[in-house]
Amino acid sequence: MRRRLLSSTLLVAVIGVLLLGIPLGVAVNRLIEEEATQALSSHAKSLLGEVEYARIQDQPVDEQQLERKYSDLYIQIYAKGTPPQVITVGTEPPESQKMTEDAQSENGVYVAVSRDRTEVEREAHAWLFLILGLAAAALAVAVGLAIVQSRRLTLPLSDLAMIAERLGSGDARPSKHRYGIQELDRVAEVLDRSATRISDLLAREREFATDASHQLRTPLTGLTMRLEEIVAAADEPGIVKEEGEAAIVQAERLTAVIDELLATARRQRQAQAEIVELDALLDQQFIEWGPAFRRAGRRLKLAGTRELQALGTGGGIGQVVSTLLENSLGHGDGTVTVTTSVKERSVVIEVADQGRGIPDDLAPRVFERNVSGGGSTGLGLPLARALAAADGGRLELVRPRPAAFALFLRQVGDTGRNRVVRGPA
Numbered sequence: 171m172r173r174r175l176l177s178s179t180l181l182v183a184v185i186g187v188l189l190l191g192i193p194l195g196v197a198v199n200r201l202i203e204e205e206a207t208q209a210l211s212s213h214a215k216s217l218l219g220e221v222e223y224a225r226i227q228d229q230p231v232d233e234q235q236l237e238r239k240y241s242d243l244y245i246q247i248y249a250k251g252t253p254p255q256v257i258t259v260g261t262e263p264p265e266s267q268k269m270t271e272d273a274q275s276e277n278g279v280y281v282a283v284s285r286d287r288t289e290v291e292r293e294a295h296a297w298l299f300l301i302l303g304l305a306a307a308a309l310a311v312a313v314g315l316a317i318v319q320s321r322r323l324t325l326p327l328s329d330l331a332m333i334a335e336r337l338g339s340g341d342a343r344p345s346k347h348r349y350g351i352q353e354l355d356r357v358a359e360v361l362d363r364s365a366t367r368i369s370d371l372l373a374r375e376r377e378f379a380t381d382a383s384h385q386l387r388t389p390l391t392g393l394t395m396r397l398e399e400i401v402a403a404a405d406e407p408g409i410v411k412e413e414g415e416a417a418i419v420q421a422e423r424l425t426a427v428i429d430e431l432l433a434t435a436r437r438q439r440q441a442q443a444e445i446v447e448l449d450a451l452l453d454q455q456f457i458e459w460g461p462a463f464r465r466a467g468r469r470l471k472l473a474g475t476r477e478l479q480a481l482g483t484g485g486g487i488g489q490v491v492s493t494l495l496e497n498s499l500g501h502g503d504g505t506v507t508v509t510t511s512v513k514e515r516s517v518v519i520e521v522a523d524q525g526r527g528i529p530d531d532l533a534p535r536v537f538e539r540n541v542s543g544g545g546s547t548g549l550g551l552p553l554a555r556a557l558a559a560a561d562g563g564r565l566e567l568v569r570p571r572p573a574a575f576a577l578f579l580r581q582v583g584d585t586g587r588n589r590v591v592r593g594p595a
Contacts, residue, residue: 175319176313180309180313180316183309183313187305191302194301195297198294198297199298202290202293210270210284211273213283214273214281215273217236217240217281218274222277222279225249225279236257237260240283242260242285243259243260244258244259244285245257245281245282246284247259247280247281249279251278262284263284263287267286269284269285269290271283323354326358329345330354330357333365334361337364337365337368344361345362345365443561443562444481444483445480445582446480448487448519449478451491455495455508456472456508458492462499463499468503468504468505468506469505470495470506470508472510473510474510474520478512479517480517480563480581480582481561481579481580481582481584482563482579482580483561486557486558486561487558487561487563487577490554490557490565490577491508491577493551493554494554494577495508495521497550497575498573502572502573504523505523506522506523507520507521507522507523513578515581516563516579516580516581517580518576518577519577519579520568520574521575522569522573522574523572523574525572526571526572527569527571527573529570536551537551537552537565551565558577558578561579562580563579564577565577566578
């Protein structure tokens with residue numbers, strides 16, 4: 171990346187220098203030549219005036235004074251008369267390098283002033299070298315700025331890549347690095363928040379594993395002992411019956427412990443819930459699923475109350491809605507209507523289509539794993555219900571024909587203490 175930044179910056183600088191330097195060099199060269207021409211023309215007119223004045227005063231032209239005054243010029247003066255007067259002052263330059271300007275009066279006086287073009291070219295070359303030097307300095311400054319800027323950009327990116335790699339390896343420590351670049355600082359903030367969430371998740375997972383190993387050890391030990399007694403007393407039906415009943419009690423206790431652990435994990439998940447704007451979430455789902463429905467010649471429709479909010483996680487609610495839309499696309503027909511509403515204690519998102527619906531024998535078991543009436547895996551709806559339950563909501567089949575599913579979510583301000591959501595965690 172650093173090399174690309176350097177090369178692109180250098181290319182832009184070179185193009186800028188060429189677009190500005192070449193016209194500037196041409197303009198400077200023409201300006202110097204025009205100034206030299208104008209100076210010669212001015213000298214010719216001035217000399218013409220001096221000669222005319224000398225003739226009026228009936229005085230000769232002082233050649234030595236002209237040579238001292240115009241030492242770097244070659245002057246030719248011709249005046250009509252009897253005999254005609256011809257005066258030359260200075261050294262004539264080579265014909266190929268000669269620049270000449272003349273002036274003539276009505277009295278028959280002609281003045282030509284010449285100079286060597288080499289000096290003009292030398293001055294033009296000096297200015298061109300100055301422009302080239304400035305261009306080289308500009309390129310050097312551009313390269314220096316590109317190096318500084320590339321380091322400023324690439325070093326933070328490398329640092330962010332290391333932080334992301336560290337997160338992937340399980341080291342969930344927020345870096346708290348900031349780089350003074352708004353976009354990179356935003357990425358760093360997101361990574362820090364992700365690190366905090368991952369750290370919390372890992373802590374809860376460790377706590378859950380510790381609690382599970384501690385609380386499951388006792389009922390499992392009791393259940394093992396009862397089973398050993400049953401095996402040892404295989405020939406005594408009374409003891410087998412008694413020990414079997416005790417084993418059932420231990421198994422029920424084990425089930426209760428597991429339920430309690432799962433409920434604790436679910437409450438921890440709900441504690442992480444935030445306010446979700448349903449309009450933005452559903453609009454995003456419509457953007458994602460709209461092309462697929464259009465290709466199938468079907469339509470998505472949004473109805474109900476707008477500007478609703480619910481408690482949960484955006485990812486979990488979005489996944490549930492996505493699963494329902496996918497099922498409607500694969501197994502339903504007609505227009506799919508997504509309706510949002512507020513019930514007494516819940517915010518409801520209902521997804522309904524106009525298809526044949528779910529058979530009566532399949533409707534009671536539609537949320538069971540590996541149960542499907544359309545050749546699919548039968549895992550989508552069970553996982554969607556689990557996600558809804560983890561957010562403190564529930565997913566229900568409210569009408570089998572045509573199929574309509576409703577996702578019940580917690581209202582903002584609901585603590586969830588006075589009700590229990592049934593369903594898989």
